[in-house]
Amino acid sequence: MKKLPFIQPKKEFYLNVAVLLLVLNKLFETSRGKKNLNIDRIQTFYFLVNNPQILNKVLAHFNKKQIEIDVTDYYTVEKIFLDVSDLYDKKKLAVLIRFITLKGYVAVDFTKEDGFVFCLNSSGEDIVESLNSSYFKKITFFTEAALTLRSKNLSSINTFINSLIR
Incomplete structure (x- = not known):
């Protein structure tokens, strides 16, 4: 008897590409128009939009308006036993960024402050x-909620996330 394959949606390549494109679409610049979405910022925001329960806690920590999250986004095996690889696995993100760059979906600039910064073309x-x-509408909703965190120091966001997942 053969086992049926179990496809984990979060590990599906093209789904991850789409989520990354949504993150780049909303979060590529500050409210003042400064492009600052470098690899580290992308990785943090990518993690947050994939984990809205953590996003809500980060929003609360920084005294930002929390979002209403569906119960299915809280009580799944995936959310209860949090996969933090998105926060630390730079290889996965590099593959995704390389793919969307080769496909011609992004523009890459270099700034002295942030290094290489990305935005959609x-x-x-x-x-x-x-x-x-x-x-994807739900992911867009999460990225819009994360807009209020764009001006926050990335180190302080990551420090708080690390305190939550340990």
Whole structure:
């Protein structure tokens, strides 16, 4: 008897590409128009939008408005036994960024302060506009909630996240 494969959605490559594009679409610049979404910021925000229960705690910690999260985003095996690899696995993120760069979905600039910073170009924006399923609408909602954290020091966000997951 053969076992049926179990596909874990969070490990599906193209789903992760789409989530990354949504993060880049909303969070690539500060409210003052400064591009500052470097690899480290992408990794932190990518982790937060994939873990809305952690996002809510971070928002509360920084006295920002929390979001209403569906019970299915709290009480799943995946959320109870948190996979923190998205926060620490730079190889996975590098593969995703390399893919979207080679596909021509992003523009990359270099700044003295932040190093290489990323934002979507028109091709990437076209892809994001086509992501209209309920799942992607939910991810977009989470990225919009994370907008209030763009101006926060990345080190202080990561320190707080680390205190939550230990």
